[in-house]
Amino acid sequence: SIMPATLSAISNGARHGILFKGGAHLENLSNLKAIAFDKTGTLTKGKPEVTDVIVREGLNADEVLAAAASIESHSNHPLAQAIVTHVKDGGAVLKQPESIEDVSGWGVRAVLNGVEWKIGKAEFVGKEEAGAFAEGAAAKLAHEGKTIVYAANEEGIAAILALKDTVRDITVKALDLLKKQDIYTIMLTGDSEATAKAIASEAHVDQYVAECLPDMKVDELKKLMSRFASVAMVGDGINDAPALATANVGIAMGEGTDVALETADVVLMKNDLTRIAEAISISKRMNRIVK
Ligand code: ADP
Ligand code: MG
Numbered sequence: 422s423i424m425p426a427t428l429s430a431i432s433n434g435a436r437h438g439i440l441f442k443g444g445a446h447l448e449n450l451s452n453l454k455a456i457a458f459d460k461t462g463t464l465t466k467g468k469p470e471v472t473d474v475i476v477r478e479g480l481n482a483d484e485v486l487a488a489a490a491s492i493e494s495h496s497n498h499p500l501a502q503a504i505v506t507h508v509k510d511g512g513a514v515l516k517q518p519e520s521i522e523d524v525s526g527w528g529v530r531a532v533l534n535g536v537e538w539k540i541g542k543a544e545f546v547g548k549e550e551a552g553a554f555a556e557g558a559a560a561k562l563a564h565e566g567k568t569i570v571y572a573a574n575e576e577g578i579a580a581i582l583a584l585k586d587t588v589r590d591i592t593v594k595a596l597d598l599l600k601k602q603d604i605y606t607i608m609l610t611g612d613s614e615a616t617a618k619a620i621a622s623e624a625h626v627d628q629y630v631a632e633c634l635p636d637m638k639v640d641e642l643k644k645l646m647s648r649f650a651s652v653a654m655v656g657d658g659i660n661d662a663p664a665l666a667t668a669n670v671g672i673a674m675g676e677g678t679d680v681a682l683e684t685a686d687v688v689l690m691k692n693d694l695t696r697i698a699e700a701i702s703i704s705k706r707m708n709r710i711v712k
Contacts, residue, residue: 430707438690439700440675446686449669450704453604454649456672456697457642457664459656460610460617463674464624464694465586467499467657471507473562473583475555485579487513489572492531492538495521500570501529503584525660526611526634528570538574542613544632546573554578566619568612588623595694596625602701605649609633609641609664638664655689655697657681672697 427444434441441447461467476482490508493501494515509515518531518538528541543551551559551571559569562583570582596606608629610617617631630641638654642664645652654661654668657677662684665671673685674692682688689696 426707426710430703433703434700437696437699437703438675438693439696439703440688440690441700442686442688446670447704447707449651450653450687450701451708452651453653453670453701454651455605455607455645456599456653456655457607457609457645457668458626459638459654459658459661459664460608460612460620461499461586462657462677463655463661464592464608464626465588465620467586469500469503469568469584469586471503471582472567472585473558474580475558476580477554477578480579482580483511483513485572486511487515488533488536488538488574489540489580489582491515491533492518492521492529492540495531496523496529498523499586500568500584504570504582507582536574538572540570540572542611543569543571546571546578550578555581559583560615563613563615564619566616566623568616586620588620589692589694591694592624595697598695598698599701600625600627602698604701607641607645609638611635611660635660636663639667642667653697655694657692672700 423444430447431441458464476485486508490505493504518533521531523529527545531538539546563569567583567585571578572580599606606626608621608626611633614631617629621629642654651669653670653672654664655672656665657674659678659680662680665684671685672687673681675688675690676692
């Protein structure tokens, strides 16, 4: 049976925008030593915007961008949606690719008008070639916390697009509250080293792990769980579900995907990250009453 103190903590949570899916999670929360956060859609708004476009000399920029958007319109990655919006706003008409493959954590592969395209991160289109294209400019954009998307076809890299996602207004406050509770914070992201470093410093996390593929998030979490007694994971995406299930406490953003909401032990209504510190306080108070 559920103890009165537990019931009262659960209803207290609900009043504060925190949904606890059971009493056991409250116990785990009170011992928490570290929290891992997904980047996109969790620490950031998850609504990137195209800020810069560099097209290879000699190519028609409109044609290259229309091709990239035609392909990205078949991916539901936030970066893809931002590219489509940007190119459509410029008046381009999109075409139907002959084939399309969404490669989770890397990008999209497609055939359009008989031409094979790859759109995504540097390693996906070819790290060496990507590194050589607009080298200085791309590095500068990444240091500004922008994600670089490479659009390449059989002839090489045709263009790069830089996209900036904004750190949520509440993120720094939420992370500073956790620091006061002696909680160590880590950001996990599939993004590149330079981009991750810039966002991590904006968001005030203690540590970050870049180039973290969807399956690697679980491995990183297990490493953290052997280093710290009790670790929570906060995420919003389908990609985060395995890590949410692995963590001592899985915490989902209230406006996250259904899979994340179903897998998590705790849900933050209204995506309010400051509720995590509140949830920890509630759990500590409850455990003082129970013990
Ligand atoms: P995250 O949520 O941390 O950005 P993902 O695993 O979703 O991580 O993606 C990792 C990286 O793969 C992205 O930062 C991007 O560089 C690349 N990527 C994935 N899907 C796409 C896509 N549809 N278009 C362009 N790039 C993509
Ligand atoms: Mg996410």
